[in-house]
Amino acid sequence: MAAVFRTGIRGTTEEWVKIVADRGLGKYIVVGEYISSKHTVTLQHVVCGHIYTILPSNFMQGRRCPECGKNKRWNHLDHHKIKI
Numbered sequence: 408m409a410a411v412f413r414t415g416i417r418g419t420t421e422e423w424v425k426i427v428a429d430r431g432l433g434k435y436i437v438v439g440e441y442i443s444s445k446h447t448v449t450l451q452h453v454v455c456g457h458i459y460t461i462l463p464s465n466f467m468q469g470r471r472c473p474e475c476g477k478n479k480r481w482n483h484l485d486h487h488k489i490k491i
C-alpha cells in the first residue's frame with residue numbers, strides 16, 4: 408500500500424512526491440518511481456482509489472484522475488476545488 412522508493416535517487420522522486428502532494432492537495436499519492444519527465448509515473452487517486460499512469464508534465468498542467476474525469480459532475484467539483 409505504501410509507496411516504496413528506491414533510495415539513492417537524489418531529488419527527483421522525493422521532489423515529485425512533494426509536487427503530487429502539493430498540487431494534488433493530498434488527494435494523490437505516488438505509487439511508482441519517478442524516472443524522468445519523459446517517463447510516465449504511477450499515481451493513485453486516494454478519493455476513488457484509481458491507480459493510473461500519467462506524464463509528470465500532464466499532472467502539473469492540471470490533468471487529474473481519468474476515472475473521476477469520466478464523470479462530469481466529479482470533474483466539475485474537482486476543478487472547482489482544486490485551483491492550480
Ligand SMILES: [Zn+2]
Pocket residue numbers: 452454455456457472473474475476
Ligand atoms: Zn479518481
